[in-house]
C-alpha cells in the first residue's frame with residue numbers, strides 16, 4: 453500500500469475519533485434474505501462465480517519445487533495443481549481420462565514425477581500428458597495426445613495461486629491474466645511483497661452458513677464490541693474503520709487502540725499496519741487481512757445453500773517468523789480461530805432465522821456500506 457494511501461487512511465480514521473463520526477455512506481442499503489438460502493440462486497452463484505472467476509486454491513509456499521502438488525475440491529470441481537520440472541505451475545481437473553477416477557487423492561505432496569491413477573494405473577506426467585496406459589497392447593487404440601489431464605486456467609502471483617475451475621476447451625491457453633482481474637488492488641498486492649512468504653497454517657472450518665454470509669462477517673467492525681469482547685475487540689477502537697471499492701474488490705482498514713499515537717508523530721513515519729489491520733475482499737470469496745507481521749487469507753466455499761467451508765490460512769514473512777517463538781504464532785492463530793468461532797455461532801442462528809419470515813431483507817447501516825457493495829457486485833456478476 454502506497455505511503456500516501458496509508459497516511460490518507462490514518463487521517464480518515466483519526467478524524468472519525470476526533471469528531472466522533474463513522475465512515476459515512478449515502479444511506480442504508482439492503483439485500484434480500486432469499487439470496488442466502490434459495491436453491492436456484494445458489495446454483496447460479498456456483499455456476500457463475502465458482503466456474504468463471506479466478507478462485508484462490510493454494511499458495512506458492514506449498515508449491516516451490518518441481519514435483520510439488522496440491523489438490524483442491526472445495527469449489528465443487530476436482531482440482532490438481534502441480535509444478536513441472538520446467539518450473540511452471542499447471543492446473544488440471546483431477547480426473548483420469550480412462551474412467552474418471554481422481555488421479556491424486558492426497559491433499560498435497562512433493563517429489564512427484566508422475567500421477568498414477570489408483571484404479572487401473574494410467575499415468576500422467578507433471579505437464580498433464582498421458583504417458584502410460586497399462587496393458588496397452590490389449591486395451592485398444594487410444595490417442596495419448598488427446599487424453600491428457602484437462603487443463604484449467606491458472607495464475608500464480610503475490611504468493612497465491614488462482615484457478616478458474618472449469619475445463620478449458622481444447623487448444624485454449626491455460627494462462628490467466630490475474631492482474632487485469634485484480635485491477636485496482638494490484639499496486640497494494642505488489643507492495644506487500646508476499647511471494648516468498650511461508651504458509652504457517654491452513655485450517656478448514658465448516659460454518660452452518662451460506663458462503664456469502666461467511667464473507668459478510670468480515671465486512672464491518674460494528675459487531676466487534678458486542679460479539680468479540682472476550683477475544684479480539686480489546687485490540688481495536690470501537691467501530692472506527694474505513695471502506696473503499698477497488699473495481700470489483702474492496703479495501704478497508706480497522707483501527708487499533710494505538711491509533712492516537714499518530715497524532716504526536718510526523719506523518720512521514722506513519723505506518724498503517726502499526727495502528728490498524730488492512731483488509732481486502734478479493735471478489736468473489738476471499739478476504740486478506742494484513743497485520744504488522746502476517747497475512748491471514750480466508751476463503752469461503754459453498755457446500756449447500758446453508759453450509760460453507762472456510763479455509764483459514766496464515767502467511768508469514770520468513771524474516772518476521774524467525775524473530776518470534778513458534779508459540780507466538782500459535783497463539784495468534786488461536787485468537788483468529790476463537791473470533792471466527794464467535795462469528796460462526798451467531799452466523800448459524802442467522803442462517804436458520806432467514807427462513808422464519810421475520811425479515812424479508814438484511815439491513816446494512818451507513819457504515820456497513822461494504823456489505824451493500826459486496827452484494828451488489830455478486831448480483832451484477834451472476835446476472836451477466
Ligand code: FES
Nearest residue numbers: 548550551569572
Ligand atoms: S480410471 Fe484411471 S486408470 Fe482407469
Ligand SMILES: [Fe+2]
Nearest residue numbers: 669680791795
Ligand atoms: Fe467477527
